[in-house]
Amino acid sequence: MRKHIVAGNWKMNLTFNEADELLDELMSELEKVELPRDEQVVVCPPFPYIEMASDYANDSYFQVGAQNVSDKDKGAYTGEVSAEMLESCEIDWCIVGHSERRAYYGETDELVAAKVDQLLKHDLKPIVCVGEVLEEREAGRQFDVVKTQVEKGLFHLDTENIKKIVIAYEPVWAIGTGKTATPEQAQEIHAHIRSLLAAKYGKEVTDEISILYGGSCKPGNAKELFACPDIDGGLIGGASLKAADFMGIVTAF
Ligand code: PEP
Numbered sequence: 448m449r450k451h452i453v454a455g456n457w458k459m460n461l462t463f464n465e466a467d468e469l470l471d472e473l474m475s476e477l478e479k480v481e482l483p484r485d486e487q488v489v490v491c492p493p494f495p496y497i498e499m500a501s502d503y504a505n506d507s508y509f510q511v512g513a514q515n516v517s518d519k520d521k522g523a524y525t526g527e528v529s530a531e532m533l534e535s536c537e538i539d540w541c542i543v544g545h546s547e548r549r550a551y552y553g554e555t556d557e558l559v560a561a562k563v564d565q566l567l568k569h570d571l572k573p574i575v576c577v578g579e580v581l582e583e584r585e586a587g588r589q590f591d592v593v594k595t596q597v598e599k600g601l602f603h604l605d606t607e608n609i610k611k612i613v614i615a616y617e618p619v620w621a622i623g624t625g626k627t628a629t630p631e632q633a634q635e636i637h638a639h640i641r642s643l644l645a646a647k648y649g650k651e652v653t654d655e656i657s658i659l660y661g662g663s664c665k666p667g668n669a670k671e672l673f674a675c676p677d678i679d680g681g682l683i684g685g686a687s688l689k690a691a692d693f694m695g696i697v698t699a700f
Pocket residue numbers: 456617621622623624625661662663664682683684685686
C-alpha cells in the first residue's frame with residue numbers, strides 16, 4: 448500500500464558537467480532494471496541543475512526534487528526559491544527540515560511547518576526530515592525529540608494533507624559519518640513515528656504514509672534496512688553521488 452521511495456540528496460556537490468554525467472549514467476542504469484511498480488526513485492540536485500535533471504526525468508524512470516523551499520509566497524526575499532516557482536518548473540518533490548538546514552541555517556519546526564504548507568499549496572510532495580543528534584540519543588531522548596519534530600512540523604495538517612507527506616527519519620549522528628543506525632535502532636523509531644501518526648490520524652491513514660531512513664545508507668546495508676516492516680525506503684546523501692552506489696540502493700528492495 449505504501450510507496451517504496453529511494454531519494455538522492457546531492458546536497459551542494461558536483462559541477463554542471465559532473466551532474467550531467469551522473470544523470471546520464473543513472474538513466475542508462477535505470478533503463479536496464481525493471482523496478483517494482485510501487486517503487487519511486489527521486490533525484491534532488493542543487494537548484495541550478497534542476498532543469499537539466501527534469502529533462503532527463505522527462506524520459507521517465509525518476510522524478511526530480513528540490514532540497515529546500517521558501518516559507519514565503521513571493522516577493523523581496525533575495526536568494527529564496529518559492530514553491531510556486533518549483534511547481535512552475537514541474538518539480539514533484541522537495542526535502543524540508545534537513546538536519547543540515549536545522550543546524551546551519553537555524554530552521555525551526557515552525558519554519559518546517561510553514562514550508563510544508565507552501566509545498567502542499569503548490570502540489571509538491573514534501574519529504575520532511577526528522578532525527579535526533581548524538582547527545583540526544585546518548586541521553587535516551589530520541590523518541591521525545593522525534594515526537595516534537597513530527598508534532599510541530601506536521602500535526603497542523605488535516606487527514607487529506609498528511610497523506611501527501613513522506614517522512615525521513617535521519618539520525619543526525621549517522622549522516623555523512625559512515626555510522627549507520629542498526630536496523631533495530633531505525634525500525635524502533637520508524638514504528639514510533641507510525642504510532643504517533645496512527646494516534647492522531649488513525650491506522651488507515653498512517654498505513655499510506657511512507658517513512659524513509661537516512662544516514663550513511665549504502666548498497667551494503669540498504670537491504671537489511673529496507674527489510675524492516677516500517678522502513679519504506681531511503682533518503683540517500685553521499686551514496687547518491689555515484690551511479691553504481693545509488694543503483695545498488697535503488698535495487699535493494
Ligand atoms: C542525508 O544527508 O540526507 C544523508 C542521509 O546523508 P548520507 O547518506 O551521506 O549520510
